[in-house]
Amino acid sequence: MSHSSAAYPSAVPVGVDTTRASIARVYDAALNGKDNYDVDRQVLDQVRTVAPQVNDLAWANRDFLIRACRFLARAGIDQFLDLGSGLPTAENTHQVVQRMNPQSKVVYVDNDPSVLVHAQALLASNSRTRIAEADIFRPLEVLGNDTVRRELDFTRPLALFHIGTLHHYLGDDGPALTQTYIDALPSGSFVAIAHFHDPETAEHSELARKMEEKFIHSPMGSGRFRTRDEIQAMFGTLDMVEPGLVRCDDWWSDGPHLTPLSDVRNCIVGGVGRKP
Numbered sequence: 001m002s003h004s005s006a007a008y009p010s011a012v013p014v015g016v017d018t019t020r021a022s023i024a025r026v027y028d029a030a031l032n033g034k035d036n037y038d039v040d041r042q043v044l045d046q047v048r049t050v051a052p053q054v055n056d057l058a059w060a061n062r063d064f065l066i067r068a069c070r071f072l073a074r075a076g077i078d079q080f081l082d083l084g085s086g087l088p089t090a091e092n093t094h095q096v097v098q099r100m101n102p103q104s105k106v107v108y109v110d111n112d113p114s115v116l117v118h119a120q121a122l123l124a125s126n127s128r129t130r131i132a133e134a135d136i137f138r139p140l141e142v143l144g145n146d147t148v149r150r151e152l153d154f155t156r157p158l159a160l161f162h163i164g165t166l167h168h169y170l171g172d173d174g175p176a177l178t179q180t181y182i183d184a185l186p187s188g189s190f191v192a193i194a195h196f197h198d199p200e201t202a203e204h205s206e207l208a209r210k211m212e213e214k215f216i217h218s219p220m221g222s223g224r225f226r227t228r229d230e231i232q233a234m235f236g237t238l239d240m241v242e243p244g245l246v247r248c249d250d251w252w253s254d255g256p257h258l259t260p261l262s263d264v265r266n267c268i269v270g271g272v273g274r275k276p
Contacts, residue, residue: 021219024086024112030058035087043218050210053262061164061194064248064270068192069096072159078104079158083136084165085110094129107151137169139180157188167196168222175233194270198225204266238273245271
């Protein structure tokens with residue numbers, strides 16, 4: 001994917017560092033967005049040398065988010081805490097769930113200056129959508145955030161999203177991190193996670209490890225492909241919604257796959273768990 005510099009505003013928003021890759025802007029580039037810079041596209045270019053269809057990771061992640069939103073809205077959930085929301089694109093969480101239930105409340109959480117700048121448009125036009133500035137890998141910071149506590153009712157079930165985020169957390173204590181969130185949720189709440197995956201098969205594990213190396217040594221500096229057991233552990237003792245933790249494309253798919261999935265789509269999985 002290539003873009004001319006003319007496609008971007010000459011004035012960079014205050015606080016946005018265009019010399020360092022941003023996770024949110026890299027995803028935006030992968031989704032063919034316009035709010036990214038050369039340094040962000042360099043990340044995809046590096047990974048593309050071993051996985052030409054790397055953009056499919058972002059699309060599988062986004063499509064899983066949309067289907068999870070629909071499922072949870074139909075299940076009666078009307079409040080959503082979306083961690084690491086990224087830059088606004090087509091079919092954001094609030095658009096999907098508020099189309100089904102206009103009274104749904106959505107709180108996005110991010111600390112990326114690019115995201116916070118662009119989120120002002122959401123705040124101006126939608127009274128039931130807010131963004132909170134916090135580090136999503138510090139659960140207590142998020143859970144104690146004034147906006148989160150004011151907008152969401154933690155005495156009623158809510159949905160918490162860690163979709164396309166936890167693979168950028170390189171520590172080995174991911175299950176403890178997510179458990180802190182889970183412990184704060186009321187009974188009947190849901191947690192949705194999508195995560196880069198090492199399928200541990202001869203066919204696809206090598207691809208996952210090559211992509212991981214490229215992500216970690218790219219200007220972004222993160223992108224861990226964990227095994228199924230490692231990702232499942234992040235759901236703790238939640239009851240998994242069928243079909244469990246599977247390829248993102250296979251979770252409540254919109255229909256049969258009419259063409260074979262690209263190899264990289266085997267390297268991202270998703271699931272939804274419910275707190276009893």
